[in-house]
Amino acid sequence: xxxxxxxxxxxxxxxAESHHPNLSATQAEKQVDLSITTNVNLSxxxxxxxxxxxxxxxxxxxxxxxxxxxxxxxxxxxxxxxxLQNDYFAGATPMRYAYxxxxxxxxxxxxxxxxNLLWRSSGWFKTPLYLGMIFISLGQVGAGxxxxxxxxxxxxxxxxxxxxxxxxIPTQPLLSQWFRRKLSYAQGLSASGSGLGGLVLAxxxxxxxxxxxxxxALICNGIVSFVVLLPCITLMKxxxxxxxxxxxxxxxxxxSISAGTTAAKIRKNPLELKWxxxxxxxxxxxxxxxxxxxxxxxxxxxxxxxxxxxxxxxxQASTLQxxxxxxxxxxxxxxxxxxxxxxxxxxxxxIQILAGITCFAFWLxxxxxxxxxxxxxxxxLLGGTVWSSVAPISAEVVGIRDLPSALAVFWLAMVFPxxxxxxxxxxxxxxxxxxxxxxxxxxxxISIGFCGACFVRSLGTNVYCGGTFQGIISRxxxxxxxxxxxxWISPVVSNVDSPNAYHGYWAQDLYSINSKFGTTADLKALxxxxxxxxxxxxxxxxxxxxxxxxxxxQCRLGSNQQDGLPELNTENSYVVNGLNSWVKGLxxxxxxxxxxxxxxxxxxxxxxxxxxxxxxxxxxxxVLSGDPAYVSPYQSVxxxxxxxxxxxxxxxxxxxxxxxxxxxxNMINTICSQFKDPFLLTNFLENQDQPRFPSxxxxxxxxxxxxxxxxxxxxxxxxxxxxEQSSNGGNDPYNGEALWTSNYNTNSEMYLHISKVNKLxxxxxxxxxxxxxxxxxxxxxxxxxxxxYRKAGMVIALSSGGSGAGAQNLYVNARSLPNGQLQDVxxxxxxxxxxxxxxxxxxxxxxxAVFYPVSGLTGSGICGR
Numbered sequence: 001x002x003x004x005x006x007x008x009x010x011x012x013x014x015x016a017e018s019h020h021p022n023l024s025a026t027q028a029e030k031q032v033d034l035s036i037t038t039n040v041n042l043s044x045x046x047x048x049x050x051x052x053x054x055x056x057x058x059x060x061x062x063x064x065x066x067x068x069x070x071x072x073x074x075x076x077x078x079x080x081x082x083x084l085q086n087d088y089f090a091g092a093t094p095m096r097y098a099y100x101x102x103x104x105x106x107x108x109x110x111x112x113x114x115x116n117l118l119w120r121s122s123g124w125f126k127t128p129l130y131l132g133m134i135f136i137s138l139g140q141v142g143a144g145x146x147x148x149x150x151x152x153x154x155x156x157x158x159x160x161x162x163x164x165x166x167x168x169i170p171t172q173p174l175l176s177q178w179f180r181r182k183l184s185y186a187q188g189l190s191a192s193g194s195g196l197g198g199l200v201l202a203x204x205x206x207x208x209x210x211x212x213x214x215x216x217a218l219i220c221n222g223i224v225s226f227v228v229l230l231p232c233i234t235l236m237k238x239x240x241x242x243x244x245x246x247x248x249x250x251x252x253x254x255x256s257i258s259a260g261t262t263a264a265k266i267r268k269n270p271l272e273l274k275w276x277x278x279x280x281x282x283x284x285x286x287x288x289x290x291x292x293x294x295x296x297x298x299x300x301x302x303x304x305x306x307x308x309x310x311x312x313x314x315x316q317a318s319t320l321q322x323x324x325x326x327x328x329x330x331x332x333x334x335x336x337x338x339x340x341x342x343x344x345x346x347x348x349x350x351i352q353i354l355a356g357i358t359c360f361a362f363w364l365x366x367x368x369x370x371x372x373x374x375x376x377x378x379x380x381l382l383g384g385t386v387w388s389s390v391a392p393i394s395a396e397v398v399g400i401r402d403l404p405s406a407l408a409v410f411w412l413a414m415v416f417p418x419x420x421x422x423x424x425x426x427x428x429x430x431x432x433x434x435x436x437x438x439x440x441x442x443x444x445x446i447s448i449g450f451c452g453a454c455f456v457r458s459l460g461t462n463v464y465c466g467g468t469f470q471g472i473i474s475r476x477x478x479x480x481x482x483x484x485x486x487x488w489i490s491p492v493v494s495n496v497d498s499p500n501a502y503h504g505y506w507a508q509d510l511y512s513i514n515s516k517f518g519t520t521a522d523l524k525a526l527x528x529x530x531x532x533x534x535x536x537x538x539x540x541x542x543x544x545x546x547x548x549x550x551x552x553x554q555c556r557l558g559s560n561q562q563d564g565l566p567e568l569n570t571e572n573s574y575v576v577n578g579l580n581s582w583v584k585g586l587x588x589x590x591x592x593x594x595x596x597x598x599x600x601x602x603x604x605x606x607x608x609x610x611x612x613x614x615x616x617x618x619x620x621x622x623v624l625s626g627d628p629a630y631v632s633p634y635q636s637v638x639x640x641x642x643x644x645x646x647x648x649x650x651x652x653x654x655x656x657x658x659x660x661x662x663x664x665x666n667m668i669n670t671i672c673s674q675f676k677d678p679f680l681l682t683n684f685l686e687n688q689d690q691p692r693f694p695s696x697x698x699x700x701x702x703x704x705x706x707x708x709x710x711x712x713x714x715x716x717x718x719x720x721x722x723x724e725q726s727s728n729g730g731n732d733p734y735n736g737e738a739l740w741t742s743n744y745n746t747n748s749e750m751y752l753h754i755s756k757v758n759k760l761x762x763x764x765x766x767x768x769x770x771x772x773x774x775x776x777x778x779x780x781x782x783x784x785x786x787x788x789y790r791k792a793g794m795v796i797a798l799s800s801g802g803s804g805a806g807a808q809n810l811y812v813n814a815r816s817l818p819n820g821q822l823q824d825v826x827x828x829x830x831x832x833x834x835x836x837x838x839x840x841x842x843x844x845x846x847x848x849a850v851f852y853p854v855s856g857l858t859g860s861g862i863c864g865r
Contacts, residue, residue, distance in 0.1 A: 054237055055178025055186065061232040062171055062190035068225040069136055069167050071197015073160075074299065074325055075205045075221075076101045081303040081317045082209060089149040094304070095430070096149060098422040100157045101300050105292075106419030107161025108168060112411035113271040115169040116404055125170045125238050132166025133229040139163055140222030144215040156218075167229070169411060173403040176395045177239040183395065184344060188336020188388040195332060195380065198325025206318040272402075275409040281397050284390070285413045290458035291352070291386035292414050293421035297451040298359070298379050299324070300422045301444070305363075306372055309441040316369055320376045327380015334381070335388045343743040348389050352455050355382040359452030367441060383455075397470075425450060469522040473529045478744045482724060482751060483758020486536040488596055492523060492586075505598065507546045510582050520589075527591045538594035539586065543579050543611060544568060544602045570607045580614040587615050596642075597621040600634060608637040620682045620716075624689065628667070632674040640680035643715060645671060647684060654706040655696050657802030657846070660784045668714070672776075679774045683710050686720040692735050694728035701803040701846035704753050708848040711757045712796045714777055724751040753826065756862075757850055760794065760825045763860045764852065769793030781812040786843065788812050795822060795851040797841050805846040814839050822851035828863035830854060 082088065083097050115128045139160025146152045171190075179186045201221060208217035275281045302324060303317040338347040355378075362375035390410060391403070398406040425447040432443040472487065479487060491505055494512035513520050527537050545567050569575050586592065600608065600621035612619045620640035623631045628645040635641055646667055653664040671678050685706050686692050693703055703726065710717045722729075725742040726749070729735040745751065761772045770792035777796075781788035785801040786808055795814050799805060817837035821830045826849055833839055833853075843849060857865040 053178065055175060058174055058178060058236050059186050059189050061236050062175070063193035063196065064228050065167060065171065065232045066190060066193030067197030067200070068228045069132075069164055069197075070194035071199075071201055071325070072136075072140065072221055072225060073101075073104060073164065074194055074198030074328075075201045075321070076104070076156075076300065078202055078205050078209075078303060078318050078321055079156075079214070080300060081307045081314060082214065084304060085307060085314060088214070089152065092149045095423055095426045096153075098300065098426045099419075100153055102296070102419040102422050103153060103157030104161035104164065105296065106415045107158050108164035109411040109414040109418055111162050111165035112169050112408040115166055116271075116408045119170055119404070125174070126233055126236065128166040128170050129229075129233045129236070132163045132168075133226060133233060135159055135163030135166060136229065137163075137222045137226040140225065141219050144218030144222070165411070167233075169404075169408065171236070172391050172407055173395075174236065174238060176391060176403055182340055184336040184339035184388065184392040185333065186336065187391050188333040188339075191332040191336070191384065191387040192329045194384075194387070195325045195328025195330070199322050199329055202318055202322045202325055206315065210314075271412070272405045272409060275398070275406045276413070281394070281406060281409075284394060284397055285410060287348075287458045288386055288390060288410055288414055289417045290454045292417040293424070294355070294359075294451050294454035294458070295383055295386060296418060296421040297425040297447065297454070298363075298383050301425055301447065301451075302363075302372070302376060302379075305366075305441070305444050306369070309444050310367065310369075310372075311440075312369055312372075320369075320372055323373060323376040324380040327377050328384050329380075331381030332384055332388045335385055336392075339389060339392060341743070343740050344389065344393055346741055346743075348385055348393070349459055351382050351385045352459050355379065355385065356452045356455030358382060359448055359455065364445065364448050364452070467517070469518040469526040473526055475744060476529060476533060476535070478746065480533060480535060481746065482719075482755050483762060484719070485534065486538060486593070487530065488538040488594075488718065489526075489540065490517075491540045491542055491598070492517060492590075505542055507542060523590050531591065536593040537591070538596055539590070539592045540596045540598060541583060541586070542598040543570065543583075543607070544599040567602075570603050576607060576610065580610055583611060584614045584616065587617055592617060594618040594620070597638065600638075600641075601625070605634065605637055608634070612638040618680075620680075628670050628674050632671075632676070635676040635680070640677075640682055640716065641675075642687075643671070643681040643683045646681075646715075647690070650685065650706060650709065651693065651696065654693075654702045654800060657699070657702070657800060657805065658785050659800055661782050661787045661798075661800065665779065665782065665787070668777075672714070678714055679716075679776075681715040682718050683713060683715040684718045684720065685710050686723055686735070687718070688720070688735065689732065690735070691730045692720075692722070692728055694726050695730045695735075698728075699802045699846070700726065700749060701805075702800070703750070705798045705800065705846070705848045707750070707754065708757060708796065708850065709798060711754070711761065712772065712777075712791055712794065712850065714773075714791075716773055719754065724748060724754055726750050756825050759860075759862055760850060760852055763857070763862060764792050764794060767793070767856050769856070778815070780814055781810060786810055788814075788841065790814060793852060793856070795839070795841075797843055797849040797851070799843045799846045799848060801843075801846040803846050805843070808843040808846075810841040810843065812839050812841055813837055818853070821854040823854045823857060823863055823865075824849040824851050825862050826850055 080097050080101065083092065084094060118128045118131075119125055139155050139158075139162075142155030142159060143152055146155060175186045175190060176183055201224075205217045205221065208220060276285065303321050306312040306317040306320050307314060335347070335351060338351070341347075358375055358378040362371055362378060366372045366375060391407065394406050394410065395403050428447040428450055429443050432438040432446050438445070469489075472489070491507065492513055493507045494509040495514050495516075496506040496508050513523060517523075530537050568579070570579070583595070587595070594617050595615055597608065597611075597619055601623045608619075608621065618640065619638045620642060621634060621638050622642045623634050624642075624644060625631050626645050626648040631641060631645055649664045649667045653659050653661055671681070675681065693706060694700075697703070707719070707723065710719070722737055722739055722742075725739065725745060727735075727737045727739075727742075729737050742748070764770065764772055772792045772794075775792040777789045777791040779787070779789045780795075785805065786797065786799050788795065788797045788810060790796075795812075795817070797810065797812075799808060801808060814833070814837045817833045817839070819833050819835075821832055822839065823830045826847065827844075829849075831839055831841060831851070839851075841849065841851075852862075854865070857863065859865070
């Protein structure tokens with residue numbers, strides 16, 4: 001049966017006779033957050049992005065831009081409350097007024113494709129911005145001159161809404177050109193402008209209405225918007241060259257600020273419907289739909305609930321709107337900051353749940369001004385997450401190049417929730433009053449419950465949680481900085497769409513790519529990105545079986561055991577030739593550098609010789625058995641094998657303190673004598689089929705010793721994603737934890753340990769001390785709690801004493817070491833080499849040590865040298 005890999009793992013290894021890099025298995029972000037780029041040949045890693053610079057000017061300009069656009073829109077709650085209390089337009093109902101607020105936002109979203117078209121055709125991202133400035137001002141001034149409801153609907157709803165879209169759509173992706181690590185924070189600061197504007201304008205609007213008139217307030221707000229927008233738009237700048245195509249060619253200017261070399265132009269396609277069915281982005285769209293409904297219901301209903309539901313004064317209703325705006329001003333930057341610190345997906349999940357809880361905990365039981373204040377504060381802090389998170393999350397899912405195109409579809413998809421979210425809430429209020437006979441605050445109960453439910457429901461749209469090719473690309477720094485130069489990924493072929501099949505082993509079509517991982521272009525982009533870094537790609541392949549079996553036939557394994565997957569007839573020459581041709585094409589199409597062969601022992605042995613040969617790359621096969629006599633013959637038909645014979649005694653040696661190294665060392669000797677080439681075996685401590693090592697012991701010292709052997713022993717080391725974060729899941733499926741919950745912490749104890757040892761491995765080979773993989777180890781000391789061996793100039797001391805071992809003094813003859821000093825790259829302590837290569841090694845609290853001559857470390861950067 002195929003193992004269930006829930007990660008995107010690791011390896012490329014060149015042909016058998018060449019150097020073999022160490023392998024890492026890493027998980028691509030296990031949430032819909034991960035980054036898929038459809039039909040993209042160049043990855044985001046090819047964009048050099050300054051972390052800030054002039055981008056901070058754009059942030060400040062965006063704050064004020066949002067203040068006089070979305071901040072003005074926030075004050076609609078004040079207008080809404082005034083219209084209702086004063087029956088301002090004859091015959092207008094609460095539902096009709098709700099349509100005005102909804103239309104302004106819906107119009108904003110509706111023009112998204114047109115904005116991209118205008119942006120692309122003019123060659124200048126400011127073209128829609130300046131046009132939007134005019135619409136924003138005209139919409140408000142026109143609303144101040146309205147005499148009928150229809151005129152209000154057109155000006156404050158439609159014209160003003162178009163202005164919102166023209167100013168928002170080009171600025172949403174702008175910051176992604178200037179920020180990567182701080183993108184969410186920058187986006188949050190930008191979005192806080194709506195809170196700032198709402199806080200100021202809600203009070204000034206209320207003051208002007210009370211002391212002048214509604215008309216005066218609207219006209220003043222329109223003028224203020226124009227005066228603020230003009231300098232803000234003028235100061236904004238893009239890293240992309242701006243060609244002013246609407247000016248005669250001889251007068252055109254190219255305006256940009258260089259943020260490094262941009263590999264390809266940012267795409268601004270007006271309407272790419274592929275994003276609607278995109279396996280990752282479809283979930284982002286659904287997240288947006290429910291978030292928008294909840295956000296606008298809370299935003300537009302709070303003041304009306306206060307005045308109409310509780311009978312509070314217009315001043316109190318306006319105050320609540322101001323408090324809500326103040327919460328947004330503070331909450332959105334904090335939201336963005338949390339996304340950058342704790343991870344975008346865990347932060348969004350937490351914030352959305354809390355936003356929903358505030359509706360049930362504060363708004364639903366509110367019968368006083370005080371409790372409504374509590375709701376306004378918390379909802380302001382939490383309720384607008386979608387505005388801060390949509391651009392950063394979308395950038396992860398589709399990449400920076402396609403961000404404007406994808407966001408255009410996102411905003412278009414938001415038309416329905418924006419237009420009908422508040423009317424739905426009003427309809428529920430009317431139903432409560434007219435059909436259930438409720439009065440006062442009770443008429444709002446169903447609507448409030450609907451609002452809270454939408455916040456929570458927005459999280460139920462993430463169904464696939466297995467990572468993507470673009471997600472790996474976005475985390476290559478994380479892998480490479482650990483010292484790994486290859487990754488091994490799950491089977492890439494199209495899979496049966498089943499909850500049990502997403503890990504890649506239930507093949508449906510060998511010649512198509514698993515759409516949940518991405519596209520063919522994404523896989524090529526991953527391969528290209530790896531090779532550009534000097535890294536390698538290994539792909540997992542399955543030749544034993546296809547997808548889930550139907551109910552007509554069951555293939556049997558053994559006497560009574562039934563396997564639910566149909567086996568491929570590898571005794572048939574037609575099938576054999578087809579599989580050999582397929583694997584050759586797979587390697588060639590995606591420039592793969594190695595293969596991991598699944599379920600090797602379930603296929604006749606001689607099949608693999610031709611399969612390995614036709615692939616043209618290094619292959620390592622899974623023969624799941626701890627018996628070296630059973631496993632070793634398979635190396636006659638393929639380059640390498642997953643070293644299960646070593647795995648079991650290695651695990652037992654470090655699972656408990658003071659287990660001794662006898663069984664473990666004996667197996668190493670047996671492997672050396674029985675296998676054709678033990679240096680081509682791939683060593684591991686964890687994988688997708690076995691419980692994670694920390695689930696067997698909580699002793700971090702033992703885990704460090706075990707992984708130290710994997711990295712310094714004979715053979716090719718593989719690290720399963722999550723080991724560097726000490727993930728502790730048990731058997732499948734619990735060993736497939738999401739890596740993004742760790743926020744890719746590069747300061748975790750195990751990440752730093754692996755990085756240090758791998759850095760020395762690289763230095764050793766460069767210094768000419770020998771290949772750390774193909775140079776055989778030499779044992780120089782062992783007792784029940786310690787083992788010391790030499791390899792390629794290194795002296796490695798392992799302890800099985802555990803974290804409570806205290807100090808262990810080992811007087812070791814390290815054989816032929818020159819006089820001088822050795823440095824432990826783990827602790828950076830030094831020891832002296834005495835006469836004849838004698839060294840006095842001290843191990844503390846069961847920690848391993850990896851020594852190398854100090855004279856050889858100069859200039860390596862190891863331990864500050």
